[in-house]
Amino acid sequence: MTGNGSGERSGPPPGAHLWSRDGFNGDMCVTVRPYPIVDYTGVQGRHAPHRLGIDDLDLLDRTDPAALPTVFATSRKDVTLAASARSTPTPFVWRNAENDELHFVQDGELDYVTDFGTLRAEPGDFVCLPRAVTYRVVPVRTPTLRVIVETPEQLRLNPPAPFGMINFARDVKRPDPGRSSDQPGPTDLLVKAFDGITRFSLPYDPLALVAVVGGQIPVWTLNLAAIQPLSYLPHGGPPGSFAESSSRDLLLYTLSARPGARPPMHHNADYDELIFYFRGPGAYGALDRPGQLAWTPKSVSHWGPVEDVPEGYLAWLVESAGTFRLTPAGHAAAHLMETGRFDRQPEPAEADPAPVSA
Ligand SMILES: [Fe+2]
Incomplete structure (x- = not known):
């Protein structure tokens, strides 16, 4: 207590x-x-x-490669919290048409293969994947466990000062364009919108990349x-x-x-x-x-x-x-939960059983 x-x-x-x-x-x-x-x-x-416990959730993608992360909480502002324990590469590529995504890697290692190259994520990493970024995930070390925050708003890093809390030059990392996707043959693209998933069949790999020639790669990672x-x-x-x-x-x-x-x-x-x-x-x-x-x-x-x-x-x-x-x-x-130590709230004591009437 x-x-x-x-x-x-x-x-x-x-x-x-x-x-x-x-x-x-x-x-x-x-x-x-x-x-x-x-x-x-x-x-x-x-x-x-x-x-x-995130690992106590029944995570369907732990065993089903085609399953999506399991949503375990939602807010009135259309924010969702989901979890994934993916153990095999996603058999499709994914694009979120409505929400920015922030992933937190609790366990395992994963390659995020994106429009802008590949990013290796390790335990403690936040990975930000803004709207309309296409990606697939390849587990590198299993088991994996991730928390996925989705918001219809734009997420951005905004510490109290431009240095100090975050060392941007050292610790904010972007995908490596030199490690581009190279998948042969047709590809399924899943686009998530407000009313569900739309599936496109594509003749080529949409993540294949020649070069990044301008602007800043919008995908980033930062370790907690x-x-x-x-x-x-x-x-x-x-x-x-x-x-x-x-x-x-x-x-x-x-x-x-x-x-x-x-x-x-x-x-x-x-x-x-x-x-x-x-x-x-x-x-x-x-x-x-x-x-x-x-x-x-x-x-x-x-x-x-x-x-x-x-x-x-x-x-x-x-x-x-x-x-x-x-x-x-x-x-x-x-x-x-009790809210003094964030422990489980003790179960109320059971009432005495009713006396057996004669
Ligand atoms: Fe508080």
Whole structure:
């Protein structure tokens, strides 16, 4: 269960509770509470915090090469979260007509063979594939596990300063045009639009490339470990986002270990918080198994665990203005979550069995 504050560092003053707008960027008010306000003993309804293991989802493309990633959550702003455990090359090429895609590689290695050449992705890599980019995926080391965020808005890197949080020259990588696709024969192209998939039969490989002769390749990759957490010393402060969608419906952060005191209890007025624990060795609260998602819907009371973990850990956060809901596939792998350590909410004690009447 959630801590009572004893023996734990909450930012001064003790019992602090933060109400904030626009994520961590707008109006705010801090109060002091006599006891934690994040505990609950029961909940009914859909706007409830959950956690799930990405690998616990029933991922159809684990065994079916023709299957698509499994959507496990959707937002009111048409953002989707999906997961893939693809073990064989995609037998088609893919183009998203509606959404920018941001992939996160939780496990394995994959080649993204794109319009602009090939990109090798490893664990911890974000891979951004904007609308109308055509690609296929070739697993290089299996098993693979990926989280795929789709947004109808344009995603872009936008750290607080042009250097510091991200070393663009060193760490933002683009596909190698010298490693172009070279598939013989006809190719199936799947184009995703708002109402489903349209399948084109093509006589040639549409990814074959002669040269890139102008502009900047729009596909990029960046490893989570290369993004420096923003810290305020000595007492701590909010994280800083490194990427966002055009209306700031989505904000992306590293939420990896960093110095500072434990955050205050929080009511996030405008954003759902979706925290993905990538790996340790240190734990983030009760999150200690790679590939765990902790989802706290907007306005639900929560108290972020201690982030100043000597062993270190890597985690990322998606703030979403669009309220999320789990799909049936997501619910099948999810559990109610308490919001003090992001552990599973204990099951309510079973009622005493009714006495047997004579
Ligand atoms: Fe929060």
